[in-house]
Amino acid sequence: MIEIGTHTHPSPHAAARYILLAKQKVLIVGDQFLFSLGDFHPTSEMRSVYCGKFEENDxxxxxxPQTPKGFEEKGLRELLFETTDYYYGLLSRAQQLATWDADHQFCGRCGHALTVKHPKEHAKVCSHCNIRHYPRISPCIIVSVRKGNDILLARPLTAKEGFFSNIAGFVEAGETLEQAVQREVMEEVGIKVTNIRYIDSQPWSFPHQLMVGFFAEYDSGEITPAKDEIAEAHWWPYNDLPNTPNPTSISGQLILAQVAAIAKDQDR
Ligand SMILES: [Zn+2]
Structure with missing residues (x-):
């Protein structure tokens, strides 16, 4: 588990461990993705951000900007799905902090270059207007909807034929999570849901979502896929589901949990 802490952030040093990224990819050698300072050559174009402590190491x-010689590139998504929960938080955080650093080089309020980092927080302080710029975190709801023994699964236009998932979407400004669940399900498939219940959450670094997972139950309406977003959506019997997301993702976990909940009701 990565320790975030409130201590003063150190500068890069010889005893620390390093995660290397280039062009949104994680750099690896074999299956190794944590390196020491002697394993790579810092360049003038390289940027670094402190992530926290992991196994007591900074x-x-x-x-x-370019992959240095001697390293291979691996997609973060691929790596997250291969690693255990043990590394998930560390890799997610590294990716999100690198995105924050890259995307906040100038102040969004006054346009001055952001050169001052807060000593203890991940915040860049504008030396001109004093505003602090924190990493952007975008809450998204994701919901598994149940109707009796069936589960709602939809295939977005972007997904391959035969691959189905839960309804998900960004929370709008001024909206509660529960309102976002109701709105997204209505917008994407035209049905009303009830009994919305929080289940779990997961950081999702593509690039900076926080997925907030819910169960909900069918209330009323007929499935009517939104033409610009959803290719198809159906009620699936819990014991005969199509291809669903990898269980490392919260989407896959919600479906497994929903299947288990229905199966338990069958045993009663
Ligand atoms: Zn400013």
């Missing part, structure tokens, strides 16, 4: 994420 960890930094360093990102390069």
């Amino acid at each position: 960890v930094f994420v360093c990102y390069f």
Whole structure:
């Protein structure tokens, strides 16, 4: 588990561990993705951000405009799905902090270059207007909807034929999570849901979502897929589901949990 802490952030040093990124990819050698300072050559274009402590070592994420020689690139999604929960938080955090650093080089309020980092927080302080710029975190709801023994699964236009998932979407400004669940399900498939219940959450670094997972129950309406977003959506018997997301993702976990909940009701 990555320790975030409130201590003063150190500068890169010899005893620290380093996660290397280039062009949104994680750099690896074999199956290794945590390196020491002697394993790579810092360049003038490389940028680094302190991530926190992991296994009592300081960890930094360093990102390069081009992949340095001797490293292979691996997609973050691929790596997250291969790693255990043990590394998930560390890799997610590294990716999100690198994104924050890259995307906040100038103040959004006054346009001055952001050169001052807060000593203890991940915040860049504008030396001109004093506003603090924190990493952007975008809450998204994701919901598994149940109707009796059936589960609602939809295929977005972007998904391959035969691959189905839960309804998900960004929370709008001024909206509660529960309102976002109701709105997204109505917008994407035209049905009303009730009994909305929080289940779990997961950081999702593509690039900075926080997925907030819910169960909900069918209330009323007929499935009517939104033409610009959903290719098809159906009620699926819980014991005969199509291809669904990897269980490392909260989407896959919600479906497994919903299947288990229905199966338990069958045993009563
Ligand atoms: Zn400013």
